[in-house]
Amino acid sequence: MPASRPPPSSSPLVLPALEALAGPVLLIDAQQRVTAATPEAEARLGLAAVRPGTPLGEVLSLPEGTRGFETLLSHGRQVEAMLKAGGRARGVRVRAVTLNQGGKRLGWAVLVGEEVEAVAEGEETFHGMWTRDPGMKRLFRIVEKVARTESSVLVRGESGAGKELVANALHAISERRRGPFRAINCAALPPSLLESELFGHVRGAFTGAVRDSPGHFRLADGGTLFLDEVGEIPLELQGKMLRVLETRSIIPVGGRSPVPVNVRIVAATHRPLRREVEAGRFRADLMYRLRVVPLFLPPLRERRGDILPLARRFLDELEQNGPRRVERFSPGARQLLESHGWPGNVRELRNVMEYTYVIGEGPVLHEADLPPEFTEPRPPPDPAVPPRPSGDGHDLAELRAVLARAGGNHTVAARMLGISRVTLWRRLKAAGDTAKR
Numbered sequence: 332m333p334a335s336r337p338p339p340s341s342s343p344l345v346l347p348a349l350e351a352l353a354g355p356v357l358l359i360d361a362q363q364r365v366t367a368a369t370p371e372a373e374a375r376l377g378l379a380a381v382r383p384g385t386p387l388g389e390v391l392s393l394p395e396g397t398r399g400f401e402t403l404l405s406h407g408r409q410v411e412a413m414l415k416a417g418g419r420a421r422g423v424r425v426r427a428v429t430l431n432q433g434g435k436r437l438g439w440a441v442l443v444g445e446e447v448e449a450v451a452e453g454e455e456t457f458h459g460m461w462t463r464d465p466g467m468k469r470l471f472r473i474v475e476k477v478a479r480t481e482s483s484v485l486v487r488g489e490s491g492a493g494k495e496l497v498a499n500a501l502h503a504i505s506e507r508r509r510g511p512f513r514a515i516n517c518a519a520l521p522p523s524l525l526e527s528e529l530f531g532h533v534r535g536a537f538t539g540a541v542r543d544s545p546g547h548f549r550l551a552d553g554g555t556l557f558l559d560e561v562g563e564i565p566l567e568l569q570g571k572m573l574r575v576l577e578t579r580s581i582i583p584v585g586g587r588s589p590v591p592v593n594v595r596i597v598a599a600t601h602r603p604l605r606r607e608v609e610a611g612r613f614r615a616d617l618m619y620r621l622r623v624v625p626l627f628l629p630p631l632r633e634r635r636g637d638i639l640p641l642a643r644r645f646l647d648e649l650e651q652n653g654p655r656r657v658e659r660f661s662p663g664a665r666q667l668l669e670s671h672g673w674p675g676n677v678r679e680l681r682n683v684m685e686y687t688y689v690i691g692e693g694p695v696l697h698e699a700d701l702p703p704e705f706t707e708p709r710p711p712p713d714p715a716v717p718p719r720p721s722g723d724g725h726d727l728a729e730l731r732a733v734l735a736r737a738g739g740n741h742t743v744a745a746r747m748l749g750i751s752r753v754t755l756w757r758r759l760k761a762a763g764d765t766a767k768r
């Protein structure tokens with residue numbers, strides 16, 4: 332094919348249609364030279380960069396280690412490339428489809444997708460936690476320091492913000508890493524059960540105790556025990572917990588003799604324990620014992636720069652096992668994702684991406700593919716409802732709206748919000764919903 336002959340679809344009619352379907356697209360001929368560009372490609376790359384005849388190598392460069400443009404042009408797979416045009420080099424995802432006519436290759440359509448702004452912008456992955464946020468990175472440095480000690484750590488953060496991941500990281504870096512890591516959610520169990528789950532019980536201690544049970548402290552011996560929602564431990568159990576931490580031994584329910592345990596405690600709470608102490612719901616001495624090193628994990632809405640890159644990472648994970656390739660977010664979807672309140676934090680974001688990946692089709696993630704709570708008009712505020720409780724991320728009207736959409740099913744509503752059923756129940760209670768459930 333002569334270099335001057337353009338691929339067939341470069342007619343003025345086809346280009347805008349191509350753009351509507353796929354976004355910024357470059358058409359290149361068999362000699363890898365630009366023959367045409369959609370208006371959005373012209374706007375993003377600059378007119379000079381996409382002038383017909385420009386070699387593709389002057390528009391894009393591929394990372395070192397990639398075999399020239401072969402990978403891009405032969406596999407139809409998405410690859411990361413640097414856009415050379417427009418002064419500052421920008422990382423983008425690109426994909427190419429071959430244009431054939433009568434068995435003859437005429438050229439390619441190159442789709443220019445999302446900007447990736449990768450490593451240069453200072454992203455960091457720390458034991459499964461990804462961020463670009465300076466506050467999070469500072470937190471990682473503290474975790475590294477504290478992990479070398481035996482001090483108790485209290486992580487404060489909303490549901491789904493990554494508290495368990497922080498606890499896991501502490502364990503993984505510490506000297507105890509070869510020992511067990513165990514986690515227990517203190518809000519998920521009634522007080523009587525919680526005691527035996529923590530400290531174990533002896534056979535016959537209560538109805539149903541048909542055999543001895545070691546409990547989490549003994550199971551975590553030599554390792555780390557993560558006490559999630561530690562603020563929910565009932566007062567009567569708090570005294571026992573303090574004794575365990577001070578004597579480093581437990582007495583199983585129904586037992587007499589103390590059993591020594593060697594456990595590092597990492598506790599977590601979604602609200603300030605100090606407030607619980609002031610309200611008389613939490614013992615001050617236990618708070619000081621647990622909170623030798625306090626860590627605060629900011630909610631996702633306070634690190635908005637992490638939202639889109641994290642969303643992209645979750646999509647990448649989904650693409651590993653799914654048929655769909657998402658190349659870019661529509662401007663509307665970006666705006667909705669960035670302005671959402673994310674009461675369920677990173678867990679909610681992960682769930683939303685999974686929903687969107689399954690519901691949507693094609694290379695563009697549109698706002699209509701997002702779950703209904705993103706696009707439905709919010710109910711007007713109910714003057715009888717108290718304002719949003721601080722730190723919890725959403726108010727009663729919002730919770731009720733989600734519950735209504737879930738047909739009153741709390742398990743489904745909790746999943747939609749990306750929080751646990753217990754957390755939903757607690758938030759409804761905290762927001763003043765006294766309705767029976």
Ligand SMILES: Nc1ncnc2c1ncn2[C@@H]1O[C@H](COP(=O)(O)OP(=O)(O)OP(=O)(O)O)[C@@H](O)[C@H]1O
Pocket residue numbers: 459460461462488489490491492493494495496497559677678681750751754
């Ligand atoms: N920075 C992050 N990067 C990647 N994934 C994250 C990040 N933070 C949280 N996640 C993911 O979000 C989910 C929730 O995290 P995690 O269980 O640690 O939160 P949590 O604060 O302990 O929640 P809860 O209080 O409800 O138990 C997990 O799937 C976790 O892998």
